Amino acid sequence: MINIAIVGVGETSYSQRSGMSPQALALHAIQRAVDDAGLDVSVIDGIVPISNSIPAEDVISNFNLPHVGLSATLRIGGASAVGSLGLAATALQTHRCRYVVIYIGKNGSSGERMVQRVSQLPGYQFRRQLEEPFGWGTPLQWYAMMCRRHMELFGTTKEHLARVSLTMRKHAQNNSHAQMYGKPMTREDYYASPMISDPYQLFDCCLETDGGAAIIVTSEERARDLRKRPVVVSGWGVSPPQSPDDLTNRPDWNSIGLTKAAPDAYSMAGIGPHDISALMVYDCFTFEVIQQLEEAGFCGRGEGGPFVASGAIEMDGQLPVNPHGGLLSEGHMTGLNHLIEAVRQLRGECTSRQLPRLQFIGVTGWGNLGDGSMAILRRDHRG
Amino acid sequence: MNRTILPDINHPDFAFFWTKCRDEVLTVPICQQCGRKRWPPRPICSACHSPDYTWIEIASRGRIYSWTVTHRNMVPHSIQPTPYVIAVVEIDEPRDTLRLLGGLWETPPEIVHLNMLVEPVFVPVNDVLTLPFWRPVQRRHVIACESPVR
Numbered sequence: 226m227i228n229i230a231i232v233g234v235g236e237t238s239y240s241q242r243s244g245m246s247p248q249a250l251a252l253h254a255i256q257r258a259v260d261d262a263g264l265d266v267s268v269i270d271g272i273v274p275i276s277n278s279i280p281a282e283d284v285i286s287n288f289n290l291p292h293v294g295l296s297a298t299l300r301i302g303g304a305s306a307v308g309s310l311g312l313a314a315t316a317l318q319t320h321r322c323r324y325v326v327i328y329i330g331k332n333g334s335s336g337e338r339m340v341q342r343v344s345q346l347p348g349y350q351f352r353r354q355l356e357e358p359f360g361w362g363t364p365l366q367w368y369a370m371m372c373r374r375h376m377e378l379f380g381t382t383k384e385h386l387a388r389v390s391l392t393m394r395k396h397a398q399n400n401s402h403a404q405m406y407g408k409p410m411t412r413e414d415y416y417a418s419p420m421i422s423d424p425y426q427l428f429d430c431c432l433e434t435d436g437g438a439a440i441i442v443t444s445e446e447r448a449r450d451l452r453k454r455p456v457v458v459s460g461w462g463v464s465p466p467q468s469p470d471d472l473t474n475r476p477d478w479n480s481i482g483l484t485k486a487a488p489d490a491y492s493m494a495g496i497g498p499h500d501i502s503a504l505m506v507y508d509c510f511t512f513e514v515i516q517q518l519e520e521a522g523f524c525g526r527g528e529g530g531p532f533v534a535s536g537a538i539e540m541d542g543q544l545p546v547n548p549h550g551g552l553l554s555e556g557h558m559t560g561l562n563h564l565i566e567a568v569r570q571l572r573g574e575c576t577s578r579q580l581p582r583l584q585f586i587g588v589t590g591w592g593n594l595g596d597g598s599m600a601i602l603r604r605d606h607r608g
Numbered sequence: 609m610n611r612t613i614l615p616d617i618n619h620p621d622f623a624f625f626w627t628k629c630r631d632e633v634l635t636v637p638i639c640q641q642c643g644r645k646r647w648p649p650r651p652i653c654s655a656c657h658s659p660d661y662t663w664i665e666i667a668s669r670g671r672i673y674s675w676t677v678t679h680r681n682m683v684p685h686s687i688q689p690t691p692y693v694i695a696v697v698e699i700d701e702p703r704d705t706l707r708l709l710g711g712l713w714e715t716p717p718e719i720v721h722l723n724m725l726v727e728p729v730f731v732p733v734n735d736v737l738t739l740p741f742w743r744p745v746q747r748r749h750v751i752a753c754e755s756p757v758r
């Protein structure tokens with residue numbers, strides 16, 4: 226089996242109002258990723274649009290790509306970016322493709338909002354018939370309910386949620402690309418933000434974002450001849466939760482897709498959680514960080530709140546999380562920005578927020594009603 | 609603009625449930641092969657995969673499994689004004705786990721707690737649709753049952 230590596234990353238600026246089409250955002254990001262790798266765009270022969278991004282055909286037409294061996298999209302929402310590495314690996318290992326682009330371009334803030342995408346999610350008939358009539362119909366409300374149960378069972382507190390939000394905002398102050406760069410937040414600001422659906426206030430929620438992001442994936446062997454130091458995908462896992470089309474009757478709410486995806490990723494990489502130097506967590510909302518830290522094995526179930534409160538996820542903590550500020554403070558690029566940050570950290574390109582002594586970086590994804598994914602990235606040994 | 613989303617009472621998988629709500633009875637599908645009750649309604653039994661089922665009345669009593677208090681109206685709206693409480697209610701059934709999503713009717717958010725006992729309250733929305741909401745089990749009912757001489 227061949228190893229795969231990420232060889233190029235690119236993104237547009239992230240904003241609340243891009244003034245550009247999703248097509249333009251995606252195409253610009255792809256061009257930057259290709260340039261970053263030192264490739265000509267015509268070598269791209271595998272196309273993986275993330276979730277609700279513009280279709281592969283738009284990319285093929287715009288770049289006039291001569292040959293495309295595979296185009297496919299995983300429909301697992303925020304778990305798709307990391308999960309797509311698995312798809313790319315399959316395409317590369319069967320030699321169906323040589324260079325795969327994974328991308329997104331969207332006006333998530335000024336265009337179609339999350340609430341309009343719910344109808345494309347699994348089990349929508351249950352949402353539409355049994356849940357929306359009671360005013361329960363957005364991911365924010367679903368996850369607020371999961372958070373509340375965790376609080377009742379384990380003693381997780383609003384202060385724990387605040388700590389996640391404050392940490393992400395603090396990290397964003399070292400990232401001029403982040404939407405919250407130059408906008409520090411105090412604990413008072415957090416608690417003063419509008420209550421949306423208890424326990425979630427505005428600052429428990431990620432930033433709906435306009436922008437584009439892309440990465441280029443190829444075999445580790447080809448990667449060594451390219452411009453940048455390759456970042457190898459050591460392991461990956463993708464898993465649905467139990468009853469992935471219905472949260473209400475899921476037997477155990479503590480168990481999520483990541484509960485299975487993480488062990489798959491560790492086992493493929495031949496490492497465990499203690500080997501991970503830093504983690505990019507899919508921080509769609511504050512509690513989801515706490516739950517994923519637990520389910521990916523960085524602390525015991527129910528211990529995520531105290532783990533966060535100990536300062537463990539800070540830049541100088543035992544497990545720095547999202548140095549770029551994450552979805553909460555950099556922007557919501559459906560997790561592709563987490564992969565990009567992991568690559569730049571492993572290359573040593575992160576200047577003022579560069580983490581020292583990195584070996585393995587974990588990246589998680591979370592989508593729909595708890596679909597999970599995890600990738601483990603490392604530097605190329607010979608790089 | 610009314611942004612409440614009402615169920616389609618003619619949807620083949622759910623029609624029976626809504627019909628019985630008008631009679632103030634909660635029902636779920638029960639598998640005719642293995643006898644398991646299931647929710648939400650699915651065309652086949654997830655346990656034995658039999659497509660044969662009928663509907664059965666369930667206990668009109670449950671416990672709060674979790675809840676959220678929605679302060680800002682999103683899409684869709686509830687028929688209740690904000691802030692409103694939405695809860696997952698685990699029905700008191702001996703064998704099968706059955707949880708229904710519903711609103712708490714005229715219930716102050718501050719009294720809601722995990723495992724709180726609730727009972728259905730059937731709220732007619734129009735001539736053909738009744739929505740099952742929930743409310744804390746009324747204290748006087750409990751006392752009336754426990755000490756009939758009171």
Ligand SMILES: [Zn+2]
Pocket residue numbers: 639640641642643644653654655656657658
């Ligand atoms: Zn059965």
